Amino acid sequence: MVVRPPEGHRLILYAAVFLLLTAVLNLTAEREHVTALEAFLADRLAPIQRGLATIGAWTVKNWQALLEWRELKETNEKLRTQVELLQTENIRLREYRRENAWLREALGFRQELGYTMLPAQVIARDPGNWLSSIIIDLGEEDGLTTGMGVVGPGGVVGSTRSVAKKTARVMLMIDPSSAIGGVSQRTGDLVLVEGLSESAGLARVKPLVRDADLKQGDIIVTSGLSVIFPKGLPIGRLVTVTPGDYGTFAEAFLEPTTDLARLEYVFVIVPPEEDGDDG
Amino acid sequence: MAKGQERDYLQWSVLAGLTILAGLMQGSLLHWWGFLGVKLDLVLVLVASFTLLRGRRDGVILAAIGGALLDFLSGRYLGLHVLGKTAVAFLIGLVRDVVYKENYLVPFSATFLGTIVDQGIYVLVARLSGFTIGSGILGHVLVSAAFFNSLLTLCVYFRLAALDRFLRERDAAEQQSS
Known part of the structure; x- marks a missing residue:
C-alpha cells in the first residue's frame, strides 16, 4: 500500500526539492566540462538534432525562395554584375596582400600562419530566449577543446565552451557571458565587446582607452591580443553610439557581421601548436 | 506486468514521448521560426496544457522530464528549466480545479502567466549569476514570449485534450473488456 503524505508535508517536500535545485543551479552556472550523462545524451541525440536542423533550414530556405521567386531573376542580374566587380577588386586585394606580406616580413612581424579551420554543422541551439549558444557536430574526437575560436561567413561567431566526444557547445559572441577584445578599424581604439542576450541580437562595446573615438557605422575587428582569434577578423558594426556628458563616450552597441540567427555551418579555429612563447 | 500498470505505461510513453519530441524540436527546428526575436517554448505549452487536463501530479512529472531534457541540451545551468517548468505546473495545478477548463481563456491565461513565471525564474537566476539583461529587452521578451506561447496553446490545447480523452x-474500454 502506498502511503501518501499529508498536504502540508508535501509542500515541505516541494520546498526542499526547490532549494536543492537552486543549490545545484549555483554550482553548474558556467562549466567547462559537461557531466557524463550530459555528454552521453548530447552524443546520442546529435543525429536526431542534426536531422531536425536540416529539415528546418531546408523548409525555411525553400519557403522563402517560393515567396521571393519574382525578385530572384532581378537579384541574379545584380549579383552577376557585382561578382564581376568583386573579381576585379579581388585581384587588386591579392596584390595588396602580397605587398602586405612582404612588408610584414620586412618588419619582422610574426606570421599568423598555422591556423587550421575545421568546418562544422550547427545541429542545435540553446532552447531558451536569453543565453546564446549553439551545438556543433564536432567534438573531442575531432580535436576540439574548450576555448577555441569559431567563425562564420561574416566573421566572429563565438568560442567553444563544453566539449563532448562528438559534439561541442559554442557560446555565441552575443551571450551575456561573452567578452572579446576588439579594435576599431577606423581609429585603432581598443574595445571590449560584451554580449547582451539572444533576443537583443546585439553586443555592448566598451572602450579600453580614454577619449575613444567611436562613430555609428564603425567596423570592429578582433584585436589579435589573444590566441583564440587571429587579428583583423570582423566582429560587427556599431549601430548606436551614445555620447555621455562633456563629450565623453557613454555607450555603444554593435550588430554582428555574421547573421547569428541563421547559422548553418561554422569554422572552428585550431590554434597553432604551442611553441613556448605567448601569443 | 499488471494490466493497469501496462495501460499507465502506454499513456506515459505517449505523453513523455511528446514532451521529449517538443524539447528536441525546441532546440533545433524551432529557432528558424522565431517571432519578434523570441522562440516558442513547446515544452512549456505542453506542460501548461497537460497540467490543466490531467492535474498537478502529472503536470509536474512532465515538467521535470521536459525541463531536464532542455537543461541537458542547453548545457548551462543544470536544473534551471526543471525549476521553471515544475513551478509552472505546480502553480497551474493549484488553480486547475477551480477554473472552467473548456473556456479558451483558461489555457491562454495559464500559458501567459506560466511563461512569465518560467522566464522570470530564468532571468532571476541569470542575474544572480552576474549576467546583464537590459530592462527594455526583458519586458519585450517576457510579453512577446508569453503572447506567442499562449497563441500556440490555443492552437494545440483542444487537440491535446482530444488525445488525452x-x-x-x-484504457477504459480495455478495462471493461478484461
Missing part, C-alpha cells in the same frame, strides 16, 4: 477512453 482518446488515451483514457481506450
Whole structure:
C-alpha cells in the first residue's frame, strides 16, 4: 500500500526539492566540462538534432525562395554584375596582400600562419530566449577543446565552451557571458565587446582607452591580443553610439557581421601548436 | 506486468514521448521560426496544457522530464528549466480545479502567466549569476514570449485534450473488456 503524505508535508517536500535545485543551479552556472550523462545524451541525440536542423533550414530556405521567386531573376542580374566587380577588386586585394606580406616580413612581424579551420554543422541551439549558444557536430574526437575560436561567413561567431566526444557547445559572441577584445578599424581604439542576450541580437562595446573615438557605422575587428582569434577578423558594426556628458563616450552597441540567427555551418579555429612563447 | 500498470505505461510513453519530441524540436527546428526575436517554448505549452487536463501530479512529472531534457541540451545551468517548468505546473495545478477548463481563456491565461513565471525564474537566476539583461529587452521578451506561447496553446490545447480523452477512453474500454 502506498502511503501518501499529508498536504502540508508535501509542500515541505516541494520546498526542499526547490532549494536543492537552486543549490545545484549555483554550482553548474558556467562549466567547462559537461557531466557524463550530459555528454552521453548530447552524443546520442546529435543525429536526431542534426536531422531536425536540416529539415528546418531546408523548409525555411525553400519557403522563402517560393515567396521571393519574382525578385530572384532581378537579384541574379545584380549579383552577376557585382561578382564581376568583386573579381576585379579581388585581384587588386591579392596584390595588396602580397605587398602586405612582404612588408610584414620586412618588419619582422610574426606570421599568423598555422591556423587550421575545421568546418562544422550547427545541429542545435540553446532552447531558451536569453543565453546564446549553439551545438556543433564536432567534438573531442575531432580535436576540439574548450576555448577555441569559431567563425562564420561574416566573421566572429563565438568560442567553444563544453566539449563532448562528438559534439561541442559554442557560446555565441552575443551571450551575456561573452567578452572579446576588439579594435576599431577606423581609429585603432581598443574595445571590449560584451554580449547582451539572444533576443537583443546585439553586443555592448566598451572602450579600453580614454577619449575613444567611436562613430555609428564603425567596423570592429578582433584585436589579435589573444590566441583564440587571429587579428583583423570582423566582429560587427556599431549601430548606436551614445555620447555621455562633456563629450565623453557613454555607450555603444554593435550588430554582428555574421547573421547569428541563421547559422548553418561554422569554422572552428585550431590554434597553432604551442611553441613556448605567448601569443 | 499488471494490466493497469501496462495501460499507465502506454499513456506515459505517449505523453513523455511528446514532451521529449517538443524539447528536441525546441532546440533545433524551432529557432528558424522565431517571432519578434523570441522562440516558442513547446515544452512549456505542453506542460501548461497537460497540467490543466490531467492535474498537478502529472503536470509536474512532465515538467521535470521536459525541463531536464532542455537543461541537458542547453548545457548551462543544470536544473534551471526543471525549476521553471515544475513551478509552472505546480502553480497551474493549484488553480486547475477551480477554473472552467473548456473556456479558451483558461489555457491562454495559464500559458501567459506560466511563461512569465518560467522566464522570470530564468532571468532571476541569470542575474544572480552576474549576467546583464537590459530592462527594455526583458519586458519585450517576457510579453512577446508569453503572447506567442499562449497563441500556440490555443492552437494545440483542444487537440491535446482530444488525445488525452482518446488515451483514457481506450484504457477504459480495455478495462471493461478484461
